[in-house]
Amino acid sequence: MTTSDIRGLRTSFTREEYVSDEHFAREMESVYGSTWCFAGLSQELTHVGDRLVAEVGSESILIVRNREGELRAYYNVCQHRGSQLCDESGSGHGAAITCPYHAWSYSLDGKLVSAIHHAKEDFDRECIALTSVRVDEWQGCIFVCLSETAPSLIDSLEHLYSAPRSLERFDLGSLVRAHHTVDEAQCNWKVLAENYSECLHCSVVHPEFCDLVPVYKTGRTIESDREDWAARLKTGASAISFDATSSLPMIPGMTEPLVYGAFVYPNMLIDVMPTCVALTRYVPRSASHTTVHTDYLFPKETLEDPSVDLTPTLSFNDLVNQQDIAVSERVQRGVSSKSFVRAHHTGMEKYAQQFVKRYRTDVN
Ligand code: FES
Ligand SMILES: [Fe+2]
Incomplete structure (x- = not known):
């Protein structure tokens, strides 16, 4: 971990690492070109x-x-x-x-x-x-x-700090894509990845999501009494959706309404929800522009049922997505100021700090 001069804080990326096109070109080689x-x-x-x-x-x-x-x-x-x-x-x-x-x-x-x-x-x-x-x-x-x-894909995933292989029990490969969104985010890909890696912002930015997943109100992404890195939905809720009591089939391996998330360094997010999985892919375009692709996948039986309405699920997830993009664009505008030197993480941003640590093995 990178210590800061400020007691209790860790250092994150510098202004240059967020805004410089020269630095962007370097990391496209040393990060995206190496893994x-x-x-x-x-x-x-x-x-x-x-x-x-x-x-x-x-x-x-x-x-x-x-x-x-x-x-x-x-x-x-x-x-x-x-x-x-x-x-x-x-x-x-x-x-x-x-x-x-x-x-x-x-x-x-x-x-x-x-x-x-x-x-x-x-x-x-x-x-x-x-x-x-x-x-x-x-x-x-x-x-x-x-x-x-580089090591094989499976070796790389096995050793990644976010442990994406633990999500294999949900048999993601059996799910079927029902919807795809593309957003042009006017921010650096690392701003998006840091934002995904912490929940300090959740109670401020995602009131609807926090209502469904109470632990998010506390700034934490997982519950301390669970070893599987999951968060429970509130009592009575069965889906991350505007229709929270939806009776859509659960995805394979899901036995109670839980959410899991993993950032698969450098450009993938996996959001496992009770009835749906969202897979997000960052395509960095420049230091201040990232294309964000999101695929929504469901069990085959969900999509075979003509009475099923996916709109409440898709629109809820898109709301959260747009909230994250909006705050990330706000960060990009802020870090572009000449007054900004570098970002910091508190002890509650430990997954964001792990991202920085992994990044430093590629770029220093
Ligand atoms: S065939 Fe001539 S450039 Fe491809
Ligand atoms: Fe968020």
Whole structure:
């Protein structure tokens, strides 16, 4: 932990670390370029040839499902003259990956298979292939890693301070995406991650959420008498929703109405709720801009019931999301002041402090 000159406080990030584009470029390399990053859902790529584009740090990555049903990931760059292959909105499908510039075409395994106006013998096609990136899947979530030397995905998750593997008991991979939101947050990704990692703000910013989860009123995220890092819903409530007594089916592994949360460094939030799971993905754009994607997943049986109305659940969660983004944008405006030197954490912000500590192993 990083001690502060101020008794009882720990240091967090400096003004420069929140606002400098030079620092941003450095951390895109040393954080997003060195570890596994959440890139999307496996269920977005169910068929051979399905594809999606994920921005990871300063790179655009193309992820496809190949003929063997396995995931493959490549830098989204044609080997002819470097055109980007697929647009960022490039989820789609195709038996091959064809460049929109001169139509060189690559197999789903990244090999160059055709180049119009050229006979096979014109040049040595076997020497040309898309550049691969490590890709793996955990609980239905796709992760990519730009580093060749980082530990495996499962090792990385196993050793992460927020213990995301403890959430495997909820069988996240069995849940089905019902809704997706995209927000453009005018703030640094670390401001969002710190905000997620503490609940000192909850009683001030999230009155509706605190009404449903009483421990949040106290500034704590989990209950001290529980070892499983959970928080109980108030008596009588069964869902994080404007319809708190909702009878939606519980997710697998949920035996009583509880909430769990984990920040999966560097860019993923997992919110496990009684009837729904929200998976959030940060895409940092600049020092002061982050795109926030949120997927809402439910048990299959919930979505198969035509009488179910998801609106109260989705709109409640979106309210909390917008409250968090609004305060994070307020922080970004504040830390941009020349008067601001660095942020601090109190002893009650220990998860935010763990985030800083993990970050310092990548950036110092
Ligand atoms: S740059 Fe892709 S085919 Fe020419
Ligand atoms: Fe919050």
